Amino acid sequence: MKTEKIVPGLNGYLIISIFLFVALALSVFYYNRPEILVPVLVLLFLIVVTGLVIVTPNNAKVLLLFGNYKGSISQSGLFWVNPFYRRIGISLRARNFESEKIKVNDKLGNPILISVILVWKVKDTFKASFEVDNYENFIKVQTDSAVRKLAGSFPYDHFEDERATITLSTNFDDVNMALEQEIVDRMEMAGIDVIEARIAYLAYAPEIAHSMLRRQQASAIVAARHKIVEGAVGMVESALTLLSEKQIIELDEEKKAAMVSNLMVVLCGDRETQPVVNAGTLHQ
Template identity: 60%
Template sequence: MKSEKHITPSSGYSMLFVLFLLLVLMIGGLLFFRNPLFLLMAPFLLLFMRGFFTVNPNSSKVMVLFGAYKGTVRENGFFWANPFYTRQRISLRARNFDSERVKVNDKIGNPILINVILVWQVEDTFKSAFDVDNYEEFVRVQTDAAVRKLAGSYPYDNFDDEQAELTLRSGMDEVNEALEVEITERLQIAGIKVIEARIGYLAYAPEIANSMLKRQQAVAIVAARKKIVEGAVGMVEDALEQLSRDNIIDFDDDKRASMVSNLMVVLCGDKEAVPIVNAGTLNG
């Protein structure tokens, strides 16, 4: 497989001076010698002028002569080359590609919306020009394909797959690294260098977003309740132990159960407890 070959053409300024001398020669021959044969130089001068071209910063020109690749000019400036060369301009600038949000299924089948932000640039102009039909379209299609494959390799979260250590939502650094490797492998054929690739948008698809939000809220509420109960149990244990140690009150099993029940209701309730004055005994 061929790869890029660098060439340095002739300076355009020196060849412009040669063109000026030839033009003076033709005009001088017509004026002084009155010989129309000097007009035969005109087509050659026009062909000579076709050899001039410029290369802007972070740009390149791919040179082809009658179907044969001759090399790539990466240097900036004003040049002259064989007038029969066809020249294809390929930008070497870093480009930013923000893909469309696509709906795909994650590893466990949940529909999600995802897109990727890709920073890339042409590294091998020969591959970009000749190994693929349209390298810009190739980048777009292969990036979408890589995103679809990546999304199907991981669950969105671990609610349905508690054994999953790496998910799209929690393992963003590892997922972005895997995405960059996948896209790099796909774009090598086109001579494209991947500078950065990362997930730009990630969410459940609209048809299940509300259900998943409720599930996440329920999980959060359960976790909070569990923490509250753990704290309340510790507080009740400390209160009973201190009351018994200081001989403030003697508890039998019924009184202890009643005290624990009341404290747990107060500590774990959603609303403020309303005190009720008991005029009788604890058992009354």
């Protein structure tokens, strides 16, 4: 596999200066022979003009001689090359590519919508020009393929796979690193430098989004209830301990059970409790 070959190119200003000097010398030497002077000057002018190449910053020119690759000029400026060279311009600027939202299945088979943003630029003009048919279309297709592979390698979240160490919705840095490495491997043959790759959009597909939202809400409620119960048990335990230590009241096991039940109802209930005033004795 060939790679890029950088050729310096002759200084265009120097070639123009030499042409002017030669033209002046010929004009003096063949001053009285216009039938020779004019054709020679026209030929020299055409050779000089057709060989000039202007390269703007962050651009390159790929040079071909009758189908053979001769090199690339990546330095900006005015240059002179063989007039028979064919020049193909390629931009070396960094460019953004945002993929469309595609529907794929995650590791557990759940349909999700995902899109990515890719920042890239050409680093090897030979590979970009001749190793792939159309490097911009190649980038689009390979990025979509990398996204599909990435989505199938990780679950969307921890709800269905609690043992998963990396998920698409939580471990963004790890997922983006895996995505970038996958795209880098695919773009190597096209001479593309991947500057950054990251997920731009991630969500469940519409047909399961509502069900997944209800599941997440239920999980959040269960987790909140678990925390409330833990706190209530601690508070009840603390209350019984203080009553016992300060000997405020002696409670048998039955009254302790009733007190624990009442306190748990008060602390764990999702509605405001209505106080009941006992006007009799402890036993009534």
